[in-house]
Amino acid sequence: MAEISFRDVTKIYGDGTEAVTSLSLDIADGEFVVLVGPSGCGKSTLLRMLAGLEAITSGEIIVDGSVVNQMHPRDRDVAMVFQNYALYPHMTVFANIAFPLRQARMNTAEIRRRVTEVAGTLELTEHLKRRPASLSGGQRQRVAIGRAIVRQPKVFLLDEPLSNLDAKLRVQMRGELAQLHTTLGVTTVFVTHDQTEAMTLGQRVAVLNDGELRQVGTPGELYHRPADLFVAGFIGSPSMNLLKAELRPGGDSGRLALDSGPAGVMAIPEAAAALCAGAPVETALVAGIRPESLLLRDPATASGDLPRARVRFTELVEPETYVHLVGDFSGVDPGDPDAPPRDTLVARVRSDRVFASGDEVALEIGGTGLHLFDIDSGRTLR
Numbered sequence: 096m097a098e099i100s101f102r103d104v105t106k107i108y109g110d111g112t113e114a115v116t117s118l119s120l121d122i123a124d125g126e127f128v129v130l131v132g133p134s135g136c137g138k139s140t141l142l143r144m145l146a147g148l149e150a151i152t153s154g155e156i157i158v159d160g161s162v163v164n165q166m167h168p169r170d171r172d173v174a175m176v177f178q179n180y181a182l183y184p185h186m187t188v189f190a191n192i193a194f195p196l197r198q199a200r201m202n203t204a205e206i207r208r209r210v211t212e213v214a215g216t217l218e219l220t221e222h223l224k225r226r227p228a229s230l231s232g233g234q235r236q237r238v239a240i241g242r243a244i245v246r247q248p249k250v251f252l253l254d255e256p257l258s259n260l261d262a263k264l265r266v267q268m269r270g271e272l273a274q275l276h277t278t279l280g281v282t283t284v285f286v287t288h289d290q291t292e293a294m295t296l297g298q299r300v301a302v303l304n305d306g307e308l309r310q311v312g313t314p315g316e317l318y319h320r321p322a323d324l325f326v327a328g329f330i331g332s333p334s335m336n337l338l339k340a341e342l343r344p345g346g347d348s349g350r351l352a353l354d355s356g357p358a359g360v361m362a363i364p365e366a367a368a369a370l371c372a373g374a375p376v377e378t379a380l381v382a383g384i385r386p387e388s389l390l391l392r393d394p395a396t397a398s399g400d401l402p403r404a405r406v407r408f409t410e411l412v413e414p415e416t417y418v419h420l421v422g423d424f425s426g427v428d429p430g431d432p433d434a435p436p437r438d439t440l441v442a443r444v445r446s447d448r449v450f451a452s453g454d455e456v457a458l459e460i461g462g463t464g465l466h467l468f469d470i471d472s473g474r475t476l477r
């Protein structure tokens with residue numbers, strides 16, 4: 096069990112690549128933290144520095160009150176599971192799991208006891224005599240995890256451990272990992288590029304981009320109170336709709352409205368009004384609307400002011416339909432190279448509503464899924 100602190104940690108590789116920039120993050124004893132961000136954002140570098148596999152350029156990594164910067168990986172009491180599992184093909188499952196204990200010269204009886212216990216926890220008991228080649232992907236994954244936990248490390252590190260598994264197995268292993276964490280209570284740092292995986296697994300999730308920590312929080316905080324445009328666009332599927340807009344005093348109701356340019360004006364619902372309280376009026380900003388808060392109305396009966404859009408195509412994801420729309424909006428790129436193009440909006444509606452390509456709809460904002468961002472800094476306006 097261990098507390099981990101990253102203090103102003105920077106990593107510059109020999110070729111000048113700055114992979115991590117002045118990053119600070121505290122992880123509590125027994126916590127399960129997920130590092131998430133697009134490929135190349137520095138997640139693995141951070142994990143490898145914690146494991147001692149990569150030197151730290153500046154700053155400190157502290158585990159249980161001791162600076163570990165100069166400590167040999169072997170002495171850090173940290174176990175890591177890699178994406179490719181790195182099992183020894185010529186060894187049995189038993190020997191693979193026992194390997195770190197043999198290296199530590201533990202006595203044979205204790206090795207047998209520990210391997211048997213771990214195999215039981217991971218449902219590998221009947222496979223102990225087999226070799227990795229004869230196991231399924233999920234079983235190999237479990238052997239790699241077994242080899243890591245058998246040492247009873249202080250810290251457990253996982254670098255994209257589920258990405259080689261098929262979708263169904265990935266979901267199953269997620270559940271098993273969460274359960275294992277509850278059982279063992281070991282401080283765990285899990286790296287993934289997949290925001291869905293991050294949001295389902297992490298007690299807290301740290302979002303990285305370009306070597307910088309953009310926000311750390313519970314999945315709920317990241318989804319409902321993103322700190323900036325990057326986090327807003329990266330977290331959530333389908334992504335938040337981001338468009339250039341201005342706030343306007345809202346006519347009869349006295350409430351504010353969102354002017355999205357030529358497309359039209361949307362009233363801001365009461366529930367979301369507080370979110371706009373500190374935002375400047377009649378100033379260009381970026382409005383973010385979650386797909387479930389973009390309501391589609393019948394254009395024949397909706398107010399003429401409401402922006403119109405046309406259906407490009409629909410995706411059926413029971414029990415919902417994602418309706419992809421095109422209109423006279425100025426989309427905004429949140430800075431994530433993997434994000435979809437921003438010239439369209441997406442609405443999430445119940446699948447019993449039927450839309451066809453080319454249908455016209457009127458758009459309204461509903462609920463609290465509205466966010467406003469400074470157009471220059473990308474920071475959330477509060």
Ligand code: ADP
Nearest residue numbers: 108110112114133134135136137138139140141
């Ligand atoms: P992630 O795990 O988020 O995909 P990495 O930590 O692997 O990101 O990489 C972060 C950045 O550092 C990337 O730009 C990558 O190309 C670069 N990088 C990673 N390893 C090395 C290395 N050994 N030498 C030089 N640059 C590297």
